[in-house]
Amino acid sequence: MSCSYTYPSGYIVTTTFWFTKKDAEGNPVSLSDDPDYEVRVSYRKDKENGHTLTIRDLRESDSATYKFRFITDRTRGRYIGIPGVTLSVTDVVLEMDPTSVSERENVTLSCRTKCTRDPITAFSWFKNGQPIPNSNTYSPVYSLFSVSSEDTGRYSCAVEGHEDLPSPEETLTVTCQYIGGLDV
Incomplete structure (x- = not known):
């Protein structure tokens, strides 16, 4: 899955990741930190403001809505791509x-x-x-x-x-x- 993003000038992007779940405090959990995905996903920045998610060994349980998150150096500079990308995996x-x-x-x-x-x-x-x-x-x-x-x-x-x-x-x-x- 790929996405491209823009952000206000003067901001610096410090963190980028994809997620499907949020933790108990409501914060998105990076797929690379999610036990269901951590060894099967990789992220790649593929152009100036583009990002690609690769999931290996797809499973029916991977059917979900995937959203991209990026965080900037500003206190209120946290963004989520809405509505996300819905993936349906069937056998x-x-x-x-x-x-x-x-x-x-x-x-x-x-x-x-x-x-x-x-x-x-x-x-x-x-x-x-x-x-x-x-x-x-x-x-x-x-x-x-x-x-x-x-x-x-x-x-x-x-x-x-x-x-x-x-x-x-x-x-x-x-x-x-x-x-x-x-x-x-």
């Missing part, structure tokens, strides 16, 4: 039904997200970390028909345009059918 989840089948059975993969981004244009599907050719769908459901042992693997999905944030993988196991000692 993408793959549901597989069933996860273990015999050859020639069907498997349904469903990609679930709480994302309110409108509209979600398409979903991307992956096997063993690689895109499945010609698999992008406008439906959150992808079907594997008449599977074979070659379909065994780890599957995941992502919202198109955010393929760098795929769901956790689900493993599909396909077993061979044997009749009378012969592989069918």
Whole structure:
């Protein structure tokens, strides 16, 4: 997240930080001092009056309104960016039904997200970390028909345009059918 700020001439900015919470006295708590964030955030001054917040290892619990605070050398020179930036972090989840089948059975993969981004244009599907050719769908459901042992693997999905944030993988196991000692 980035912001830029201005302040009265003659003032000197002494402290800059981002926050989501206030302490018991009502003072904003820098994310770098917040136990929920301290090892996952970094601040960077990126231009004369600009500031960037980077959060690593995003979690759903990071969904919040983030505000920028700067303090000057003047007694009443404390400022907060209002209304702030609202971040909504959602997970993408793959549901597989069933996860273990015999050859020639069907498997349904469903990609679930709480994302309110409108509209979600398409979903991307992956096997063993690689895109499945010609698999992008406008439906959150992808079907594997008449599977074979070659379909065994780890599957995941992502919202198109955010393929760098795929769901956790689900493993599909396909077993061979044997009749009378012969592989069918």
